[in-house]
Amino acid sequence: MAKLLYKLGYWAADHVKTVLFSTLALFIALGAVVLGMGMNFNDDMSIPGTSAQNTIELLEEKFPEVGKAGAQIQIVFKAPEGKTLLDSDVQGNIASLIKDVEKLDGIEAVYLPEMLQNYNEDQTIAYAMAIYDVPSKEVTFDQVDELRALLPATSDEGIQTELYSSETEVYPFEVHMKTEILGIIAAFLILFLTFGSLRLAGMPIFTAVIGLLIGIFCILIATNFTSIAAVCLSLAGMLGLAVGIDYALFIVSRFRQEYEKGYSIKQSIAIANGTAGTAVVFAGITVIIALVGLAIPQIPFLSIMGYSAALTVLFSIIVAIVVVPALLNVLGHKITPPVDRKKTTAEKVANRIKLSGKFMQGWAKALNKMPALFVIIGVLLLSVISIPFFDMKLGLPDDSFYEEGTDQRDSYDLLKEAYGEGYHASLVVVAEATEKDGEVLSKLEQLQADLMAMDHVDMITNVIPKESGEMAVITLNPTSGPNDDETIELVHDIRNAEMDGMKLNVTGMTAMNIDISEKLGDALPVFASTIIGLAFIIFMVIFRSILVPLKAVLGFVLSLGATLGFITWVVQDGNFYEVFGYATTSPILSFLPIITVGILFGLAMDYEVFLVSRMREEFTHSGDARKAVLAGIRDSGGVVTAAGLIMIAVFTGFMMTPDPMIKIIGMALTFGVLFDAFIVRMMIVPAIMLLMGKAAWYMPKWLEKILPNIDIEGESIMKELEKEKKQS
Incomplete structure (x- = not known):
């Protein structure tokens, strides 16, 4: 793998125009297809085999008349202060609105409150029912918008007027770009502080956006052929952007390190692609395995969610190992650090450590002095944060989770005020x-x-x-x-x-949501154990060790428990929930634990690969386990720290959105990366490896013989380069 990517890096550097124009052509072609075909999201979250879904199928088979009724949208009214809906002027305004509603295309009938007799006790709240001539799923947002455009006729007269439907989507999925852009700006600042160059700060973001948009275009095209929920787009977006930036960061950072050692620009590009690029590929594969693994519970919408996000990660990997090397050659000396070629390699490395590695050097020394103390502190801290997880309750968000003043929340609250909590739990x-x-x-x-x-x-x-x-x-x-x-x-x-x-x-929707939550809860242990077991095998092959993979997955269990525990403590138990922008407390999103397991595990293993592969590289060369750990922290710790901060910045942007479903996913990933990157990978992992010493790299000889040699550290590349140097 390392040799192949080394050659690919050289090829990309030599064929810059081919790489860039091919990428541009693919981008334009996919964009044209999207414009031509459009998009067709389907937010159906049913799960075949559940009791509620079986009942729906029973009705379709034996009592189809029930399901043939047209879509129903309620127009909810609340009388002005001091009046009732039975006052003549109020009734006149409502009747005028209803006449306009009846003229809309697709409206089959409209029933007034007096026909439905649904006034609340003090006759201040009631609703009219607009019946369409097609089922709920066939009503378009344009039709709903036409209905919504008529509401000022009564609201301007002081009658609060809202739309509501338990079956028909009356509020389209919105992409809130402002908060995401803030996350990208924060990522840019982190990259600028890391590299000290505007060009280098912008390049990882530029390449990440390319990979993300190509993946997004593919998802939009796929909506015309299969059922994809709109939330898949946000999940794919936040993950594709975050890993895309990180993968480019790792390759660029390694490129600069190799250039400082005296290699030419093209050699540095090729070496970076063969070493850091190999780590990127295997880290990305781990993320993809975790995402594709979301299909294990056999829940259709969850499977599609995993496939969509995996697609953007795949394109992020391809862009990182093909487009990034080409751009590195384009920018050339404009992005390389100043290097005195007269200095020896040892002097250059020492100089780099002196200038940019002071903090990591200090952190490595602290870990080296008291590794056991750091392990105890890290494990205890995450264990305490995990405690609320054991009381976690799952559910699906409804309109009550939106902030007060939003249309969704206002209509929900009106009906709740009139008919009680149970109205929304029909x-x-x-x-x-x-x-x-x-x-x-x-x-x-x-x-x-x-x-x-x-x-x-x-x-x-x-x-x-x-x-x-x-x-x-x-x-x-x-x-x-x-x-x-x-x-x-x-x-x-x-x-x-x-x-x-x-x-x-x-x-009904309530029973369906209950079944979904219970099904997902039952699937979580099987899914988690399958993904962790598979990753253990992959890491055993990569690192040629039994204890390193075991430590990696146990560390992930700690960070996962802390993540879900913290989310439960805030969102469900109501501690500081207003600080994070939640309108009310709520159960935990039913598919959040499984999504968190899949995504966070992939990201956690990213950091494990980049940190421990450098340790493995040093251990292979020196045979000194302690020196290897310290070298890994010194050389890769800064990059892993920057990568973790970038992930947090991107996910925080999504956490700040008003949509409760996207908000809680963004929050889980934000704190998941915080706990895993900075407590597990940068504290617990190196401290444990210092305590284990050479035992960390133990592998039975019989097992080592049958396992394939991946060469993730690029050892074969470096040997060839050394031979070339000696020959020249």
């Missing part, structure tokens, strides 16, 4: 006759009474019996909210209820 109960020639119709009255007698049931809002009598659909509202324990308990109670000749199934 459950669809499907009663099905279990006996041959059995029927439900004659038992319907008793069934409703039995349901109302259950704990946490507020009211039954709708009953639809099938004409043939063997099935009925009952809609009811719990007394509690969609993510409350009482609602979860009620769903299970209804499903487990024993009814005379009937089976009760429960579906």
